[in-house]
Amino acid sequence: MMRRRVDRLGRIALHAAYTCQGDSPPRPMVFASRYGDMGRSVELLEQLAQATPLSPTSFSLSVHNAIGALYSIARGDLTAQSAVAAGAETVEAAFVEACGLLSEGAPEVLVVVYDEPRPAPFAHFPEQVSFPHAWACSLRPAGDGATYQLSCSASTGAPERASGDVLPEELSVLRFLVSGDARFEHHTGSRLWRWHRDA
Amino acid sequence: MQALEQEIKKLVIETLNLEDLKPEDIDPAAPLFVEGLGLDSIDALELGLALQKAYGVALASDSKENRRHFASVRALADFVSAHRKS
Numbered sequence: 001m002m003r004r005r006v007d008r009l010g011r012i013a014l015h016a017a018y019t020c021q022g023d024s025p026p027r028p029m030v031f032a033s034r035y036g037d038m039g040r041s042v043e044l045l046e047q048l049a050q051a052t053p054l055s056p057t058s059f060s061l062s063v064h065n066a067i068g069a070l071y072s073i074a075r076g077d078l079t080a081q082s083a084v085a086a087g088a089e090t091v092e093a094a095f096v097e098a099c100g101l102l103s104e105g106a107p108e109v110l111v112v113v114y115d116e117p118r119p120a121p122f123a124h125f126p127e128q129v130s131f132p133h134a135w136a137c138s139l140r141p142a143g144d145g146a147t148y149q150l151s152c153s154a155s156t157g158a159p160e161r162a163s164g165d166v167l168p169e170e171l172s173v174l175r176f177l178v179s180g181d182a183r184f185e186h187h188t189g190s191r192l193w194r195w196h197r198d199a
Numbered sequence: 200m201q202a203l204e205q206e207i208k209k210l211v212i213e214t215l216n217l218e219d220l221k222p223e224d225i226d227p228a229a230p231l232f233v234e235g236l237g238l239d240s241i242d243a244l245e246l247g248l249a250l251q252k253a254y255g256v257a258l259a260s261d262s263k264e265n266r267r268h269f270a271s272v273r274a275l276a277d278f279v280s281a282h283r284k285s
Contacts (some may be wrong), residue, residue: 004216013284053251 009037012052012134013114017071020110020136026079027108027138030099031068034085034170035129037061039119067114077131080106088127090115090186091173095150098139101174112136115170127168130147130168137177148177149196203276205250211272215242216248227272235271243269250275 006014011032040062047054064131065083072081080101086093091113098109114134117123167175176195177182186193208222211231215238221241229235232243246269249255258265268278 005220053248056241056248060241 002070005061006067006070007037007039007134009033009039009114009116009134010061010070012116012132013067013112014071016114016136017110017112018113020138024108024138026075026077027110028106029068029071029082029110029112030091030094030097031081031083032085032097032102032111032113033064033083033137034087034115035047035066035089035118036064036083036085038122038123042119042122044193060197084111086182087185088169089191091170092150092152092186092188092193095139101137102141109139109142110136111139113174127169129170131173147198148195149198151194151196153188153192153194155187155192183187200276200280202249203280206270207272207279209274210249210253211236211246225272227276229271231269231271231275249250250279252284253285255278 004160013033017029017031022186040058044054044058044062061070064067064085065081068081068083072078084090084093084097094111094113098111101109112134113136115129116132117129118125161169172184172186173195177198180197182197182199184195186195202205205222206228208225209218211224211225212220213236217236225236232238243265247265249278250256251258268274279283
């Protein structure tokens with residue numbers, strides 16, 4: 001009965017979350033989205049501008065942690081959750097949050113990243129999301145197998161993007177994680193995030 | 200009254216996005232909330248708003264009365280036919 005409440009973004013995010021969760025025991029989760037369910041907010045603002053009553057359902061789902069909350073309610077899962085948004089650094093912020101949870105003793109943390117193109121009247125601003133996407137991964141403290149490091153420092157300017165690189169920037173961390181590449185540098189404004197994979 | 204019940208069933212399905220249900224799947228005498236269709240308090244608010252828009256019926260803040268009106272599709276139809284303005 002929860003399914004009917006969620007729009008496209010919620011559905012793809014929850015699909016990723018459920019797939020990654022599988023039959024594993026509940027674990028803390030970080031829901032990360034740069035823009036979240038912006039369509040709902042626009043709809044509510046339009047209703048306010050026209051002085052028509054607001055949809056209670058849309059209102060209840062317009063907060064940034066609504067999708068995670070539905071996951072929690074639908075599964076009866078009371079494990080800790082956070083919802084983060086940090087501009088072009090949203091994925092990095094999610095991993096920092098997840099590392100915090102791991103260092104507090106969580107054996108595993110699930111990170112869910114999801115976004116969709118911003119609706120009008122916000123569609124024309126720069127850094128538009130290219131297409132609806134959602135992915136999830138599970139993080140564990142370093143042990144056997146591949147380990148990763150993430151560090152942050154001042155950026156001295158982003159290099160030119162390689163010509164012919166057709167993958168949208170918001171998917172670059174995902175590409176790094178699945179590619180097996182040794183490193184990836186993500187320049188965002190004045191900061192440089194360095195992702196490093198130890199073989 | 201049956202036509203109104205049918206209309207309200209459609210309103211419930213459309214308003215609450217009950218994508219797997221058809222009007223004939225809803226028993227007009229069955230409970231809408233918790234049991235039966237299993238709707239919750241947010242659905243009640245959403246449905247109240249839709250009824251207000253469609254029929255001009257105002258729901259009082261008296262929760263006991265509302266509980267009676269929202270008991271089933273049939274109860275809603277009785278309430279709407281007694282109070283409708285449009």
